[in-house]
Amino acid sequence: MATRTGTPAAARALRIVRLDGRRGYEQTWDLQRRLHAARCAGDRPDTLLLLEHEPVVTIGRNGREGNLVAPEPLLRSRGIDLVRTDRGGDVTYHGPGQLIGYAIVDLKELHHDVHRFLREMEEGMIRAVARFGIEAGRREGKTGVWVGGEKLASIGLRASRWVTMHGFALNVATDLAAFDLIVPCGIPGCRMTSMERLTGARCDLDEVGRTVVEELAGIWNRRPELEEDQEWRM
Numbered sequence: 001m002a003t004r005t006g007t008p009a010a011a012r013a014l015r016i017v018r019l020d021g022r023r024g025y026e027q028t029w030d031l032q033r034r035l036h037a038a039r040c041a042g043d044r045p046d047t048l049l050l051l052e053h054e055p056v057v058t059i060g061r062n063g064r065e066g067n068l069v070a071p072e073p074l075l076r077s078r079g080i081d082l083v084r085t086d087r088g089g090d091v092t093y094h095g096p097g098q099l100i101g102y103a104i105v106d107l108k109e110l111h112h113d114v115h116r117f118l119r120e121m122e123e124g125m126i127r128a129v130a131r132f133g134i135e136a137g138r139r140e141g142k143t144g145v146w147v148g149g150e151k152l153a154s155i156g157l158r159a160s161r162w163v164t165m166h167g168f169a170l171n172v173a174t175d176l177a178a179f180d181l182i183v184p185c186g187i188p189g190c191r192m193t194s195m196e197r198l199t200g201a202r203c204d205l206d207e208v209g210r211t212v213v214e215e216l217a218g219i220w221n222r223r224p225e226l227e228e229d230q231e232w233r234m
Contacts, residue, residue, distance in 0.1 A: 012045065012109065014222035016213055018206075019051035022096060025058060025083045032165050035104045039163050046109075046222060048167075049102040050209045053094035056081040057182055060089035060156050067091040067183040075181060087166035089143070089156035090186030097173035097194070099209055101216075107162045110220060114159050118143060121168055124216035125153050129170075131211055134198050142187065145170070150193035154185055170212065172196065172203050 019028070028051060038044045057068070057080055067090055068075075072082050080093075094100060107117060125145045126136045129152065139146040145153035153170040171194035184190040195203045217224045 011217075011221050011223040013225045014213075014217050014220065015045050015047040015227045016224050017047060017049050017227050018209070019049060022052045022054045024054050025056045025081060025085075025094065028053070028100075028102065029083075029085065032102055032104065036160070036163055036165050039104050039106055040161050046106060046220075047104040047227075048213065048216070048224075049100075049104070050213070051100050051102075052096055052098060052205065053100055054081070055079055055093075055095040055178065056083055057091060057093050058082075058087070059084045059091050060087045061085070061158075062088060063090040064186060067186045068181075069183060070181040078181075080178070080181070085166075087156035087158050089154070091182045092154050092156070092169060092185060093178045093182060094169055095174060095178055097171070097175065097196075097205070099170040099172050099205055099212065100167070101170070101209075101212065102167040103157075103164050105164045105220070107159065107164065112162065114157065114164070117164065118155055118157055120219045121155055121216070122153075124212060124219050125168060125170055127215040128208065128212040129195060132195060132199060132203060132208070134195060142185075144185070147193055147198060150191045151184065151187075152193050152195070152198070170195075170208065172205050172208050 035047050075082050129136050136145050136147045143155050144151050155168045156166050158165045173196045174194050176192050179192045184192055213224050
């Protein structure tokens with residue numbers, strides 16, 4: 001795999017769209033669908049959306065309602081939305097202090113392998129958090145990024161016509177108490193952690209995002225290009 005310092009100048013572009021503020025889940029899901037359609041049509045290059053969500057619990061297409069510890073009315077009373085979505089995986093929480101990355105990537109131009117893409121996403125985050133002094137890895141039989149027995153990042157994907165949607169959620173400064181309202185990722189006894197909890201220091205979300213982009217671009221042999229466009233300031 002290419003490293004962040006070894007990406008050739010001729011590498012294909014990876015558009016980076018950084019959405020300001022905190023975004024609702026339904027809003028960015030709709031944006032993903034539009035970007036996916038454009039990528040399938042060949043109207044834009046691979047894209048990585050980076051953002052923070054307003055508090056929301058999402059249930060993936062393989063998720064079970066039984067993994068909601070708190071019923072929907074209680075979630076909503078606490079200002080947490082509940083959305084049933086089409087990504088892979090089970091139940092998870094998104095909210096402030098969490099780096100969300102949605103990858104709209106054409107695997108036909110990469111390697112035609114969704115499972116490998118998921119592992120590359122894990123590897124990018126493992127390398128990125130290492131630059132902040134965190135030794136992370138994988139857990140056999142599970143997806144995501146782990147530190148010991150605690151989960152630092154979750155991944156849920158969907159691919160249609162070999163173009164991906166959805167992506168990762170990396171806990172940077174997330175309120176971990178919110179995960180008590182669910183069975184995270186449908187794994188009984190799963191404990192979540194964050195970069196700030198592990199380092200004992202403040203971690204800047206934008207800096208973490210730039211680091212993850214560098215690592216993923218190197219792994220995918222892509223040239224990151226920041227896209228500044230008022231269209232995304234919804």
